[in-house]
Amino acid sequence: MTAVAPYRSPAAPGKAGFARALRAEWTKFRTVRGWVIAAIVAVLVTAGIGLLATGGGQSTCQSASVSSSGPGTANGGNCLLAFRLGPDGEPVSDSFYFVRQPLAGDGSITVRMTSLAGLLPSANPGNGSGPSASVPGVQPWAKAGLIIKENLTEGSAYAAIMVAAGHGVRLQWNYTGDTAGLPGPVGPANPRWLRLTRSGDVITGYDSADGSHWSQVGAVTLAGFPARAQVGLFASSPDSQQISQHFGGGASVNGDGPTQDTAVFDHLATSRGWTAGPWTGRYVGSPETPGVAGYRQSGGQFTVTGLGDIAPVPAGHGGGADPAGTVSDYLVGTFAGLIALVVVAALFVTTEYRRGLIRLTLAATPARGRVLAAKSLLVAAVGFITGLLGAGIAVLAGDAITRARGNYAFPISGVAEARVIVGTAVLAAVASVLALAIGTIVRRSAATVAIAVMVIVLPYFLAVSAALPLSAGDWLLRVTPAAGFALQQPYPAYEQVTMLYAPLSGYFPLPAWGGLAVLAGWTAAALALATYLLRRRDA
């Protein structure tokens, strides 16, 4: 008996197996004319629909707010829409009553606040005298406290420690910064002691419930803060907002009218280098209702009444009539590009089954996981490039067209624009892989496209078009793969500004990385199942 040696191929085992599989998949992709055309179509619709939406037709500017030109103003040409810009270039609202004096160098200021009351607009304006605050009540973000500010120009740098009526003690700085201190409301029985200390560029805020036990709320650095700054008491109270639900289920927010607040302070004292002279009051910015704001001093007690807000202005603040173009508007075509990409990714695997090519593919690369990995990498690359081109063209051309037409584009930094463009590319890449994985599981092209569109695009559509109640739309954008659209969020949402942060204005319930995690999680799960099934099932 002689043992027969089993046959071994004399050919050397393939090295670079993955590179070879990848090259094979690339050849398959680029030689099918329809797929290349579909990828180009994806770029065109991503860029084109957004441009159609923002560039098409005449923008209606009748609701544009007052124009006032001056330093720190972004002016929007014909639309005459103006925002004050803050120190970091973001649009801000800077309007409040200020009891102040200039103080130079380092020092510290302390005050006790015993009351914060206010007025809200009445439900029925009635007698035609225009909107005015008349019903007792206080806006949750009515604020009063201590502030140190670069100068009296709107939009200048500042740091402030305050009590917000519904949000406790806050340390806020340069419009976007916000840190919470002691919670709970303020009143005669539970006063709040506030302190601001300046040391060079560093401003530190402290709070205390009794004036002897102090805790630090936070310390902020205001780079380049001038030696001589305006220091004092302030009060502000933003317009009340009412969120109303449409008959279809969606919601909108209506500016309900101006509000005002009145704060009572005592034990005002300066120390550590600051020696206070007499206090004078003035309004910073222009009050929405004239003749309301002011202050009264009797003995050591200051009663300050203010309105307005010291806060960032989010995109879409003007509601549906907001004429300012945003990056989200330019990118509205993304959904159509995703549908085209989903079709390509689905066909990339399902046609192999229809034509029987899969048997040849698996004969050439018996490591089935490797085939799927190569295919995934390829559609991810195609999706990424498609998304990058589509979003890049949409954003750059959208900006250019908006400016050329003299319409106002909501300010955004170049970094944020780049982040949104790359975010769209990542969204397109991961969504394509998800479609590929679904295709590997389902093996039928039309069903794959329908499922992929239903889980990726349809939830986004339902949430954006306000076809669902607000909470349901939010929930869809948290748990479905459509959460990945959060990668396109261009502007941060601010807790300290009451607004309807709706997906249509570019605000998603999850942060960008959270949305990516949800989408990537679904994709990983689908890929795992696809790999398992590809290995277990006959091709």
Next chain:
Amino acid sequence: MRSALHAEWTKLRTLPGTWWLLLTAAVLTVAVSAAAAAAFHCLPGSCGPSRTGADPAKISLTGVDLGQVIVALLAVGAIGGEYGTGMIRVTLAAMPRRLTAFAAKALVTAAAALAASLVAVGGSALAGRLILPVRGLSAANGYLPLSLGDAADLRAGFGSVLYLTLVALLAFGVTAAVRDSAAGIGVVLGLLLLFPIVSAVIPDRPLARHLEQVAPMTAGLYIQVTSGVQALPLTPWQGLGVTAAWAAGALVLGGAVLRLRDA
């Protein structure tokens, strides 16, 4: 024609996928509608009096938004599958009158879609009738439960059935024109979603209103509105007419492609 219908019915009914799709369309529509009704809650001031405030019929029929995808998929598969497998050549060899074969296939598909839609819409309305009164749209707030006796509710319900059937015909025509299942469903879904998303962001309100008037999905779903009908850009039946026009256009295009091109 009768034998053509019989042949197409046999093809459709003997595919297990057909029955799964019909079942999915009905179950998914009812489930989403019930979820939307259960998620509904009255914000202060939003549950105004009947016919101007919240719209119980529209909320109850939310699932149609999702159900239409499955119904479209059914229609896409009915014709796209023939091209995918090469069956179309057998079909046309057996029935050389191409338009007869096309019409028979469209009729059978529409009938299947209609049947599934009846179940889907009926279940959705029933779910809304049971759930919505608990969620604040009760008789105490001036809302009557959904009823077949109410002309507007009846219009919303049967209109939705017709809408789903028209979407099936639209998908059928488009797929016949592009001759590929995946491309067909992609084009149909893009067409349905394109108009409402664009009209939502367009700054030009009059143009946005015109877009809504010609959109196959937005205009067609006006048929579900029973509250604030006067504020719509079109009357509900005109809106459904827009969807019908899109479906007719797609069928003409699909029929022409089938008639003129080699299969």
